[in-house]
Amino acid sequence: MKIKMEKTTIVFNAIGYVIITILAVLCLLPFLLIVSGSFTPEMEIVAQGFKLIPKQFSLDAYSAAFSSPKQILDGYKVTVLITLIGTMLGLFLTSMAGFVLSRKEFKYKDKLAFFIYFTTLFSGGLIPWYIMMVKYLDLKDSYLALLLPGLLSAWNIILMKNFMKSIPESITESAKIDGAGEFTIYLKLILPLSTPGLATIGLFMALGYWNEWFLANLFITTESKFPLQFLLYKILASAAVLKTNVAGNLSPDFQPPAETLKMAAAVIATGPIIFLYPFVQRFFVKGLTIGAVKG
């Protein structure tokens, strides 16, 4: 059956499509520039700047980036593993904390909650934190240094707790009458009902782990343990140093990485995620809207 469209609807749709197309192109252009830039010969960029369609086609940047492919593969391995393990473990811990804090039966929940919120207001600062990580926990150059700090955040716990509070109490009560223990209630009832909340927080965490470079910068000293983002950042930082006063003191052989290499590195780092995103995205969208419809 075909519904006849009104003229205004057609006009509205037409305008809408045009605007959205323009917006989409605007979003895509920078990516295209990165990709085409990575395939342009270095000298052409220096002479004429970045162009969407390069005059000449060159794979130099990629052959330079992959001259030690092991490094990039190692970086991928570290980042993917840390993201997967960190997100899984983090979700488990955060939801457990949120569950406990959301239960009325828990006598000290206000005090415990205050204890957790307190850390959002006061923190020891960078140096004490660093000393604790390195001297007392002995996490220098350990994968745990990348994993642990992101596992639990007070903000996520608050979010989770509030979400679980919105689940009607009668559900837990009925389960209790049927003889379920607290952990069964958490695992069998609360967790499945909190999927929207888990999806949101899981997304935050996964992004956080994927983009993390600062921890690696501070704690990791072995090159094969560098996560991907840090490898990239390292390339850019070496270029940035050349622009400061320090450069005058460096040996003249110290060559900046080429523009094209930077672009190629960006493509290598973001490419797989961009391809992965359309497949994973629908889960996120589904998860995020479930709660919204119910209100």
Place this chain on the structure above:
Amino acid sequence: MKRQIKTFSTLLIALMMMVTVLAACGSSNSDKEKSTGTDTSTDTKSTDTAADTGGEDKSADAGKPDTSKKVQLVWYLLGDAHKDTPKVVEEWNKMLEKDLNVTVKLNFTTWTDWTTKYNLLLASGEKIDMIFASSWADYYKFANQGAFMPLDDLLPTYAPETWKSVPEQDWKEATVNGKIFAVPATYPEYTPDGIVYREDWRKELNLPEIKDLNSIEAYLDGVKKAKNVTPINGKAYNEIFTMFKSYNNYQQIGGDSGVVVAKSYDTPRDIVAYPFTTEFEQWAHKMKEWKDKGFWKSDTLSDQKEAGDAIKTGQGAVYWRNAPGAGGYIMGLQTSNPDIEMGYFPFSRFNNLTMPTLSVNNAMAIPKSAPNPERSLMVLDKLRNDPKYYDLMNYGLEGTNYSVDTTDSKFIVSPPAGTPKDDKDHTAYGVASWGYRVESMERVKQAGGWPGFDALLEEFKSQSKPNIFAGVLMDYAPVKSQQAAVNSVIQQYGMPIMMGLVPDVDKAIANYRKQLEAAGVNDVMDYIKEQANKYFDSQGIN
């Protein structure tokens, strides 16, 4: 009730914020206390180590220092590792284990956020046995705060060769509060600012030889008109600012970014802020002229392009480099653009004055938390004086990274003989080895082997005077906010004037001066004067 809770909670939040603010103040205070505290503790420690070495001395008399216990050292270098570094370090450790019964774990800070990281490494008291130190990485500040271990008592015992071979003046420059805190590299360098320019165009257009400001102007003008290119095509601030300083013989004190200068080398105590001088006015007018003639583009301050890249494509003619950097750049051009001939004009010729870089421009220091300072010094002594060690840790593996020059066996060539010329995967082995370089051990020519460099070096040496300004100790702690405000005023008002980018120069200068005064430039200057005078008094400079 609800409202009560609300007001109560707002009160609580307000209170907490106040506590945070207070806590922040408190922590900075306690920081100070702590640093003075550590000062005294290092003092006691130094006497401790003195006592220790007193004990060791006897055994040293009997023979070599005791190396029976195997230890693992942790060293930190600034910068990035090379892709062959793991192999090199493995080889190094084999040698070290045999000779000194130690192994070293060599770590690199990388350049990512390196200042934060470097601060953390030293502030946290991590167990590090040796770390790269430098005047540009706040060596004086850290030494003053007691982050490094005093070495006076250890050096003669554990690094005897180094102790003898490093010149007196170099030790003096590494001395803070009467104690030596670092082993400076023995590698005298002259790094005067200057410009490289297209000599072939100068000859072709029959322009006068570059020897002063007028001939530079004539050259820029000639190139602009005849070749129709923007002579300084890219960021031009460095070119102009360093030229301004050298032309007027201003000696900058307290960091490259500030406005405070001594008016000349011979009058170090005549300290002024340069925007308030008549020389600056004249210069600003001249630069306005230059800008209007199109010697650089009007977006030069936001441009991210290096002027040197434009030369490679024939779209530029002039590029700021220090002398060794110029050599490296010119030699690089010879391979990539052999048809271009470059010349170099060091700004030191304006006043016939060069100052060597400080010895602690590159040095190795031992953090006070080091568990095995003696062993570290022994390794360093070996590294600096044994050619086998020196070559390995500076140039990498023979055969893989370099081979000995067939014409002169003192020098090496990289890539090694037998590597195809177009092998792009080969990058010369280079890590942050500047901290332990020794001139007599070097097997690579300075400035990338640029033939013109030797003559320049002679010229610099003949007009060299000791660097009396770099040792002025400053951490700006009392005038931190004024300094930050002044720096942002320089960026906002000063740099456009320097580049001639303002419509009315006199008005802009008047405004610039007003803004600087409002930002507290006088406080900063008083502070610098006080520190400088203190330093000059202690060194006997007038």
